[in-house]
Amino acid sequence: MSLVLNTNISSLQAQNNLTKSSSELSTATEDLSSGLKVNTAADNAAGYAIATRFQTQIGGLSQASENASDAINLAQTAGSALSQITSNLQSIRDLAVQAANGTYQASDRSAINTSVQQYLSEITRIANQTTFNGTNVLNGSTSSLSFQIGANVGQSINVQLGQGVTTGQVGQIxxxxxxxxxxxxxxxxxxxxxxxxxxxxxxxxxxxxxxxxxxxxxxxxxxxxxxxxxxxxxxxxxxxxxxxxxxxxxxxxxxxxxxxxxxxxxxxxxxxxxxxxxxxxxxxxxxxxxxxxxxxxxxxxxxxxxxxSLAGGDVLTVDDANQLISRIDAALTTVSNFSSTLGAVQNRFQSTISTLSAQQTNLTSSQSSIQDTDFAATTAQLSQAQVLQQAGISVLATANSEPQNILKLLQ
The missing domain is CATH 3.30.70 (Alpha-Beta Plaits)
Known part of the structure; x- marks a missing residue:
């Protein structure tokens, strides 16, 4: 090998290798400190794009799951109110059966009717005042609600709430x-x-x-x-x-x-x-x-x-009491059907939450395989890069000292 002064090839090679090992050390350090092997698009352009798209879907699925939970809460709110309405309807029916008995006088039925009217008023109050986040769910003013239960447009479930249960809306016979x-x-x-x-x-x-x-x-x-x-x-x-x-x-x-x-x-x-x-x-x-x-x-x-409807019903006569019994039976059928629908809706949204959770888990796993750091492998790379860097510095120092040998030739 020629001994030259102006160009130190050994030094240049050592510098290149040192730069490479320093870069690998820097990358390994960044990956270990962040926990990600794809920190920027430059690390893996395709992987970065895919992982970002996965993250978008994961976020959407997480919010969709929360939306489904809100839907369940709404259905439970309405269901609880319907239970109270059912209880009131049954109480009215009991009183109507009592008033239909021929042993009662007009004054007796008038007293019974006082309780009936209070129950009827309470049914309408419950129906008109049962709301979820400002939305009335039992008086028919809200025909339907759409719940976004997916990460993408159009992935929704409509819940029909058009059946009102005020006394003026049930009891048709x-x-x-x-x-x-x-x-x-x-x-x-x-x-x-x-x-x-x-x-x-x-x-x-x-x-x-x-x-x-x-x-x-x-x-x-x-x-x-x-x-x-x-x-x-x-x-x-x-x-x-x-x-x-x-x-x-x-x-x-x-x-x-x-x-x-x-x-x-x-x-x-x-x-x-x-x-x-x-x-x-x-x-x-x-x-x-x-x-x-x-x-x-x-x-x-x-x-x-x-x-x-039930509105205006009374038990002041036997005929009125019998008619009210029939109207109560019709109202109970309507309310129970509405309750059953809400119960089915709750089960559907619970199933939706389970499906969303599985989708979110699988997408997260795929995203992890693309961007998360494998600490075992990266730690090994870090150790290798550290050794190479130290060796490179030592070799570079030796290569830089070679031109000094020329001075010995000039003595």
Whole structure:
């Protein structure tokens, strides 16, 4: 090897290697101090972009999980209020059953009605004042709410809240009220208590299923007829003797009664629906639709839709009490269905939270494999870089001293 003065190749090589080992030492130190092997885009351009995208998704999933928790809290708030409304409805029903008892006087029913009105007012108050973060959830003013349960646009669940549960929004029923039917149970000799055949009676209940009484079905009084209707188990349909000596037939949904072919005890035809007054809505044969509160004459076999509400209900008479019982049953069905929907919503959001948690965990694992420091490997690299740096400094010092040998040649 030539001995030259102006260019020290050994020194330059030592400097290059020292620079490399110093850079590796610096990188290892940064990785160990930050815990990341991708600190900037320069460390790993593709990995940095992917890890950043993962972080965006992870953050979105975390917030989505919190959103789902908020939805559960909202549903629980509404559910708790509905439980109180159900309790009040059941209390009203108990009082209505009490008031329907014939042993009570008008003054007694008036006293019972005082409690009924307080319960009705409380139901409306609960429905109007149950809110979640300023949003009313039980009076129907909020038709639906959308909950963002994903990291991306469009990943949402809509919860329907359009069903209000104030007294003016629940308790819809349909009703047919007949006049006095005691004459049907009087035979040709004028003896009462004789039976009539119910073979011509057909009633369609709330679910649209029609029940037709068999030819062996008979009744000996208005109460017996009401008992037969109740015993038939027609969906949503109940019956009770009214103050006129006839019967009231109630349904929590649609109601259709065809009773023009009944045979009275005296052998003559007996029409259960002629002159009957209907309370409800929709087509009644030739009768008007959109019935007024006073009712219209019912058309035999016409269809009634439920209408009205608990608002204004009372127990001042036996008929009023029976009607209120039917309306309470309809209201309880509405409230329980709403509660069931909210319960299902809670389960759905709980499932969503579990799914989001799994997604977040998997994305975090993938992100970690890209950007997190492997301390075992990096520590080894640090030790290697430290040794190389120290060796490089020593070698550089030796290389820098080589030109001094030229002085020996000049002595």
């Amino acid at each position: 349909s009703e047919i009220s007949t006049g006095d039917i005691s004459g049907a149970f009087v035979n040709a000799s004028g003896v009462s208590g004789s039976s009539i055949s119910l073979s011509g009676l057909s009633i369609t209940g709330a679910d649209g299923t029609s029940y037709t009484f068999s030819g062996t079905s008979t009744a000996t009084s208005a109460q017996d007829l009401a008992d037969d209707i109740n015993a038939a188990g027609i969906n949503g349909v109940s019956a009770a003797v009214n103050a006129s000596g006839g019967i009231n037939i109630y349904s929590t949904g649609e109601l259709s009664v065809k009773g023009a072919a009944l045979t009275g005890a005296n052998g003559s035809g007996f029409n259960l629906t002629t002159g009957a007054v209907a309370y409800g809505a929709s087509g009644l044969g030739n009768a008007a639709s959109g019935l007024a509160a006073t009712g219209v004459t019912y058309t035999d076999g016409g269809t009634l839709s439920a209408s009205g």
